[in-house]
Amino acid sequence: MSVITAGRTAVVAAGPVAARPVPVGRVYRFELVKLLSQWRIRLLLLACWTAPGLFTAAVAQQGTLPSDTLFGRWMHATGWAGPLVVLGFAGSWALPLLTSVVAGDVFAVEDRLGTWRQLLVTVRSPRRIFAAKALASTTVIVLLVAGLAASGTVGGLAAVGDQPLVGVDGHLLRPSDAAVSVLLAWACALAPTLALAALGLLGSVLLGRSPMGLLVPALAAVAMQLAQLLPLPVALRLALPGYAFVSWNGLFADPARLDELLIAVAVSLVWAAAATTAAWLLFVRRDFTTGSEDGAGRRALAFAVLPLAGLLALTSGAVWPATPSTGSGITQEKVQRSVATAFAHLYRLQTEQLHRPAVTEDQLRATAACQRGDGQVDPEGPGNDWRCVVTWHLPGTDAPGTAVYQLDVASDGRLTADGDGPKDVNGYFLVHTPTGDAPNPLWQFDGQVGLLASPAHPLDPTKE
Structure with a gap:
């Protein structure tokens, strides 16, 4: 009897064994399956992997061309113009909307369904939940971008053929050079896409179950497009992550103009890192013990907006020495x-x-x-x-x-x-x-x- 009592005392003294958090890899797979099981995500994947190819093939058979789009007037001459026309359209409309649907809802959906407590009890680590959701949404976005690029390329080549491409300065690119430049252009477009996705994560964390979180990447993209239409100083223009959707055309000059492209890609990656960090800080500080918590309030909004405004000023100052003047740069x-x-x-x-x-x-x-x-x-x-x-x-x-x-x-x-x-x-x-x-x-x-x-x-x- 004394032995049993002593044993029980020993167990009580040792206390309960702490539960270890679930590995990030398992949570990532779970979040990825959750995203891919949504019917709207499946429709987006189907559209991205088929619609651009059908579009480029159809336009190649028409008498009129989208000459208002860069490389649009060459869609009858070479299949390599098709994916570039798709890229120009995607940078303005498709990619902001895709990031809104995927990244802008990845956290808000848990608020609407009220599943935060179950998820936290299962994973036992807010940090790992955030990492898994961010990685899963990034994976889906990369798949969508890859589908746009592959479909547009296949459609253009199938309809027109593997012909030389006329660059932005009129010189001819051999098909092999055109293929490399097209691939690099789409790869560079990933940087501003990730920046918009990071803004989507931030909006999803900030606004909770509110549908306004879905609009953050789209509204940010529209604001940056409007800013690009204004006669802004070159430094401020390049300090906006949306400029990377335009600067890829420097790859199609001879010699290639990489200065603007590299700056724009670097700025986009810095914005992506800053917005993701802000979203992470807000998420790990969130109080999940009350069901009335619906994202962050005014204090959190200011905590997110002010750093991004400071980042804009910082990137503008960093780009300023590379610009010839405070003007438009068009002389x-x-x-x-x-x-x-x-x-x-x-x-x-x-x-x-x-x-x-x-x-x-x-x-x-x-x-x-x-x-x-x-x-x-x-x-x-x-x-x-x-x-x-x-x-x-x-x-x-x-x-x-x-x-x-x-x-x-x-x-x-x-x-x-x-x-x-x-x-x-x-x-x-x-x-x-x-x-x-x-x-x-x-x-x-x-x-x-x-x-x-x-x-x-x-x-x-x-x-x-």
């Missing part, structure tokens, strides 16, 4: 250089298509003289009142050739040139290409002005 010299470079590349392409004697860009020595508002406006900044006169020289001729273009230069540096004569140079007429008849490549073309200070292009005849 007369840059516009002239971009137009002359694109014209020289496309003139060579036109010569090949018309089966004329071969000519090189160095032989052409193309230059451009650009003004705004017939010389009544300072030649800098965005606007649709740019006018350029391009001059070039053909081997064996003394008189130079001239062509006039009307330009629309956007605030992000994208320019659209519309030929204004002479008709036999930059007017509308069809030329025969390996993929069929296509408009004259010098009739209308896109270009890109680098917003950051950069050395003169190798084809720029004004360089020293």
